[in-house]
Amino acid sequence: MTKLPKKKRFEVQEGETLDDCLDRMKVEGYQVVRRVEKPLFQEIQKDGKQTFQPIGQQVIFEGRRIDS
Structure with a gap:
């Protein structure tokens, strides 16, 4: 069985x-x-x-492994 990392990042994908x-x-x-x-x-x-215009935001969740 593959061991899961303790922490992992999950990015909210487009759509x-x-x-x-x-x-x-x-x-x-x-x-x-x-x-x-x-x-x-x-x-x-x-x-x-040169200017910068906001076009959106990126949401990332950091997750911790759920121990059974």
Whole structure:
């Protein structure tokens, strides 16, 4: 039997809800211990100036193995 790592990160995929990701974690044998949100930006060149525009966010859950 393969031993699961104690901690693992799960990124919410495109088209996946938060609940879907949490269910995927549970199926793999992990429970949430931390949630991280990172902003996503797009670089824009306007009038010779470089600016950044927010286009969304990336949600990552850190999971800890559920010990049976």
